[in-house]
Amino acid sequence: xxxxxxxxHVASVRATGWLLGIGLxxxxxxxxxxxxxxxxxxxxxxxxxxxxxxxVSGTSNRQGYLKVPVHIDEPQSVVQVVGQRSGWTSxxxxxxxxxxxxxxxxxxxxxxxxxxxxYYMSKNTTTINWPxxxxxxxxxxxxxEVWVAALTSEGRYSADIEMRAxxxxxxxxxxxxxxxxxxIAYANGVxxxxxxxxxxxxxxxxxxxxxxxxGITLDVEYGSVDIDAELPSSSVGDPAYEALGExxxxxxxxxxxxxxxxxxxxxxGEAGGIPGPFAPANTGIVAVGWLANAGADGRFSDQDLxxxxxxxxxxxxxxxxxxxxxxxGFEYFDALSDxxxxxxxxxxxxxxxxxxxxxxxxxxxxxxxxxxxVTAEQSGVAxxxxxxx
Ligand SMILES: [Zn+2]
Numbered sequence: 001x002x003x004x005x006x007x008x009h010v011a012s013v014r015a016t017g018w019l020l021g022i023g024l025x026x027x028x029x030x031x032x033x034x035x036x037x038x039x040x041x042x043x044x045x046x047x048x049x050x051x052x053x054x055x056v057s058g059t060s061n062r063q064g065y066l067k068v069p070v071h072i073d074e075p076q077s078v079v080q081v082v083g084q085r086s087g088w089t090s091x092x093x094x095x096x097x098x099x100x101x102x103x104x105x106x107x108x109x110x111x112x113x114x115x116x117x118x119y120y121m122s123k124n125t126t127t128i129n130w131p132x133x134x135x136x137x138x139x140x141x142x143x144x145e146v147w148v149a150a151l152t153s154e155g156r157y158s159a160d161i162e163m164r165a166x167x168x169x170x171x172x173x174x175x176x177x178x179x180x181x182x183x184i185a186y187a188n189g190v191x192x193x194x195x196x197x198x199x200x201x202x203x204x205x206x207x208x209x210x211x212x213x214x215g216i217t218l219d220v221e222y223g224s225v226d227i228d229a230e231l232p233s234s235s236v237g238d239p240a241y242e243a244l245g246e247x248x249x250x251x252x253x254x255x256x257x258x259x260x261x262x263x264x265x266x267x268x269g270e271a272g273g274i275p276g277p278f279a280p281a282n283t284g285i286v287a288v289g290w291l292a293n294a295g296a297d298g299r300f301s302d303q304d305l306x307x308x309x310x311x312x313x314x315x316x317x318x319x320x321x322x323x324x325x326x327x328x329g330f331e332y333f334d335a336l337s338d339x340x341x342x343x344x345x346x347x348x349x350x351x352x353x354x355x356x357x358x359x360x361x362x363x364x365x366x367x368x369x370x371x372x373x374v375t376a377e378q379s380g381v382a383x384x385x386x387x388x389x
Pocket of ligand 1: 318359
């Protein structure tokens with residue numbers, strides 16, 4: 001089983017966030033809600049498809065935050081805010097016009113359940129998509145602020161830092177039907193191998209089947225990106241990924257196919273965040289290494305093709321906001337009530353081994369359990385992603 005481990009970035013990010021949680025607490029940030037939006041920056045708004053897109057720029061206040069104003073017009077809306085700066089950043093709060101918190105990172109900092117990566121300190125880009133679940137409630141009409149932090153590498157809050165944010169808002173009453181537009185982009189040289197191209201197209205068809213089972217129509221377009229086939233990590237980020245996002249006519253999620261991710265031939269795939277940004281960003285992609293998906297012989301068997309498609313669906317599942325129902329080690333879980341808690345390899349594999357978001361493939365010899373199941377609450381998270389239209 002160890003060799004098959006789908007070792008994506010979740011565990012390492014969590015470790016960082018856990019340590020950071022302690023650091024942030026001792027930094028003792030004063031929170032005084034209810035202040036008017038910081039008006040030191042500039043704002044531009046446009047409408048793309050059904051999404052109202054607002055770009056905000058400004059500098060962090062004395063507390064180290066750019067308070068990004070979010071105006072909601074339509075009932076039952078979802079909002080995504082992507083905060084970006086040159087350096088470390090996080091999103092810590094969403095507050096309403098009376099200063100009450102809609103999202104408060106402190107509710108989650110010591111939890112053994114994961115809801116969003118946004119409050120973990122990350123380099124250059126941080127993303128929140130709200131609500132995540134039904135219990136988080138829709139964003140209803142009104143004015144809100146999303147607090148994007150500028151941090152030092154030690155997790156201290158920095159004033160007067162230039163920051164920008166993209167705000168995406170749309171009404172989202174329909175949680176049973178939606179379309180996800182995706183670009184599958186080949187890294188340099190990958191599209192020259194007909195076997196890899198054929199395998200990628202077959203895997204994408206399997207990905208589409210899995211998403212169709214929860215009412216999401218996957219609309220795939222193919223392209224290429226000028227980047228080395230030994231892909232840079234999507235959770236660390238790379239300017240080429242942001243440039244790719246900026247070069248697209250329509251807003252889509254992006255999956256980049258390389259030979260490996262950071263030269264690691266066992267790494268199946270890696271998402272740029274949980275959730276990932278629906279905006280050009282240096283972490284704004286899902287990376288897939290075809291070599292790991294083809295297995296040790298480097299050729300795609302029927303089993304490998306299934307696994308390759310599941311990798312795409314799984315990693316994009318992270319990008320849409322889904323965590324593993326249980327993390328390797330059995331100490332951390334998702335924040336959903338219909339993915340069973342379990343505490344050992346055998347009990348987890350029997351309860352959740354066929355779930356799309358199980359942390360690793362479950363194989364006996366050369367045959368692996370199909371991991372295509374998506375629970376109702378997992379489906380609800382995916383449908384609330386601002387890019388599932
Ligand atoms: Zn994963």
